[in-house]
Amino acid sequence: xxxxxxxxxxxxxxxxxxxxxxxxxxxxxxxxxxxxxxxxxxxxxxxxxxxxxxxxxxxxxxxxxxxxxxxxxxxxxxxxxxxxxxxxxxxxxxxxxxxxxxxxxxxxxxxxxxxxxxxxxxxxxxxxxxxxxxxxxxxxxxxxxxxxxxxxxxxxxxxxxxxx
Numbered sequence: 742x743x744x745x746x747x748x749x750x751x752x753x754x755x756x757x758x759x760x761x762x763x764x765x766x767x768x769x770x771x772x773x774x775x776x777x778x779x780x781x782x783x784x785x786x787x788x789x790x791x792x793x794x795x796x797x798x799x800x801x802x803x804x805x806x807x808x809x810x811x812x813x814x815x816x817x818x819x820x821x822x823x824x825x826x827x828x829x830x831x832x833x834x835x836x837x838x839x840x841x842x843x844x845x846x847x848x849x850x851x852x853x854x855x856x857x858x859x860x861x862x863x864x865x866x867x868x869x870x871x872x873x874x875x876x877x878x879x880x881x882x883x884x885x886x887x888x889x890x891x892x893x894x895x896x897x898x899x900x901x902x903x904x905x
Contacts, residue, residue: 752892759900760795767791799895803854803862812842812864823870827863827882834886839863849873853885853894861889 771787797805817824824841831838839853839861847868855861863885873881888894 749890749892752896756799756892756896759896760799764791764795767794799856803856803860806854807842807862807864810844810864812844815841815843822875823865823878826875826879827886830879830883830886834883834890836861836886836890839886839889841865843867843870851881851885853888855889856895857892858889861894863889 767787768784768791771784771791775781775784775787815823820843827841828838836858839855839858840863842862842864844850844864844866846866848866849869849872850866851864851869853861853863863882865881869881870878888897
């Protein structure tokens with residue numbers, strides 16, 4: 742039976758499989774094009790590109806996603822209620838408190854990103870904060886924390902960056 746720990750391990754394994762598969766695929770495509778065009782520089786370019794994309798998607802995927810969405814970090818002083826809500830749920834879940842980001846958008850949305858619980862990030866739109874009651878918002882944040890605990894965020898973010 743799957744538990745939180747087996748799910749987190751599975752997601753970590755899948756992440757490394759996808760990164761390795763991406764490396765092999767891009768290098769194989771570079772090899773085919775280099776052979777067809779008789780230019781070994783294409784293969785070297787494919788190797789460099791695949792390594793940079795793989796390393797970048799692992800280490801900086803959260804920063805890439807946050808900058809694309811124009812998210813701003815929420816501090817304890819800027820919004821104590823949201824900060825304490827996340828902090829209390831993290832204590833209950835046994836997770837470190839992630840960084841919290843806000844996106845100025847009337848749409849109701851929330852997501853989690855980061856490579857592990859120590860580097861996790863929760864992002865909320867102003868629309869979801871304004872429209873939901875406290876208990877509903879707790880449910881949304883708890884859901885996003887479950888992604889952090891299961892390491893779904895690493896798998897999902899790496900796949901999005903590599904596909905993009």
